Amino acid sequence: MTELQARLRLIRTESVGPQTYRRLMERFATANAALEALPSLARQGGRSAPLAIPTISAIERELADIARAGARLMMLGDADYPPYLAQLHDAPAVLALKGDAALLKSRAIAVVGARNASANGRRIAEDLAAGLAKAGVVVVSGLARGIDTAAHQGAMRTGRTIAAIAGGIDMIYPPENAALQEQIGRAHLLMAEAPIGTAPLARHFPKRNRIIAGLVSGIVVVEAAVKSGTMLTARLGVEAGREIFAVPGSPLDERCRGCNDLIRQGAHLTETIEDIFANLPDQPGKSMAFSVIQDGGLAEPVSAWQDAQADQAGLTRARRVITSLLGPTALPVDEIARHCQCSAAILATVLMELEIAGRIAFLPGNRVALLS
Incomplete structure (x- = not known):
């Protein structure tokens, strides 16, 4: 063996x-x-x-x-395991990768938000992602409906993107994103922690969210209800020491209250990519996991x-x-x-x-x- x-x-x-x-x-x-x-x-x-x-x-x-399925495995401790992700106390021990794993070596920023996003929210997410990708940043999101989809599409217009999914690497979800998921797995990077064949059940999404938070140096939130998976991703990012960015919105729109709450708590008010670059750390942190189990321990x-x-x-x-x-x-x-x-x-x-x-x-x- x-x-x-x-x-x-x-x-x-x-x-x-x-x-x-x-x-x-x-x-x-x-x-x-x-x-x-x-x-x-x-x-x-x-x-x-x-x-x-x-x-x-x-x-x-x-x-x-x-x-x-056209994928391969990456294990915690491998030389090419993402250093930001390895810093998490519960970093995934195994990840299935499909596509260009070299993207994991690039600076990455997450763009995430509501599934039931407004037209304006989707446009903002797409434009921010396109601007980040054009500047050489890899845009990370979760391939969900709404903001996630817009973020991937914007990034693919001008650069590269990574999609972290909740099910197995072979599972298409949501169904309407089948073509988008296939394109990301072919020309960008698709990644999954769950075993192949695993359906994307509700309990798997928080695990997916921590991967998104772990891969990046900053998280941009575009529309999020106060109680939502997006806010969980932001909280996980705070716990991991990531910079949090939030696009403000109307207090009358439930989809914006989470973002406004993040700004009240200290997130960077974000309207343009300049707001993001002005508040990013210079370099990714050093991986603690490499000092633990790389080359067998x-x-x-x-x-x-x-x-x-x-x-x-x-x-x-x-x-x-x-x-x-x-x-x-x-x-x-x-x-x-x-x-x-x-x-x-x-x-x-x-x-x-x-x-x-x-x-x-x-x-x-x-x-x-x-x-x-």
């Missing part, structure tokens, strides 16, 4: 999401080693039922399906894990203390560490065991909660 197959098998395993994947790679350095350790970790965490780990043949079928974290494994008495005590502390109310990991009074490696080992066993969940703010 190749390392690529092993990494895909690991991320497709029950109880292994993007954050767990990163922690496993930090500990074991290779996906093959992590896969071998999973059953033991789950048992130590109190799980009696076996983990659902995909077979090698299932992974081979998925890779064959991806190739037939680092020796020092693995050594620390081995030291923790050697201290069986410490692990036994920590398991008892930590499980007694945890409950349905999330606790910060720092607080758990204070009560446990154990090494960071032992704490991380016990939390990983519980996570793989499906007994705890890591929540935003580095907090942990016991699952029912």
Whole structure:
């Protein structure tokens, strides 16, 4: 089994999401080693039922399906993984790419907004995207109806665009954008985190939104209701340290209230591309993920894990203390560490065991909660 197959098998395993994947790679350095350790970790965490780990043949079928779709996989830790995206604590462990992956090396800005956009909103989005693309910026959006569609179309008039979609790389959505999606996948770049064949369900869109926020140095919002997926993208951008730009609109139009609210909170009021370029950071940030798992991982974290494994008495005590502390109310990991009074490696080992066993969940703010 190749390392690529092993990494895909690991991320497709029950109880292994993007954050767990990163922690496993930090500990074991290779996906093959992590896969071998999973059953033991789950048992130590109190799980009696076996983990659902995909077979090698299932992974081979998925890779064959991806190739037939004209796509390829990019894994977290690959040299060409987008550095901005890798900074996210929950950066996708695997992405399917169709088209020109070299676009991921260029400066990118997102243009997003309402699906039920007004004619003026669509025109503004298209013009801003065209101006950005003409200046050499890659325009990122989500291929949804309304503003997203206008942004892609504007960018394609003068330059390049990336579409991040919520379903599998082979799924057309919305149906009326079939030709646009095909053109982006052929001459620009289409990307998806969900496995091939996955329908774009509502629960997949927040994950798609974080990819959009992670790929770019700035997010331009053109029309958004206060409670909308677009506002979630903006919030994710704020959390990731991205610059937020918002086009103001009428307070009488529900589609504009989100933008006006963003401006009140400090987003850059945006009418032209000059407003955007005047407030962009000079360079993308350095990828933290590259220092974690590039080329299979680092020796020092693995050594620390081995030291923790050697201290069986410490692990036994920590398991008892930590499980007694945890409950349905999330606790910060720092607080758990204070009560446990154990090494960071032992704490991380016990939390990983519980996570793989499906007994705890890591929540935003580095907090942990016991699952029912």
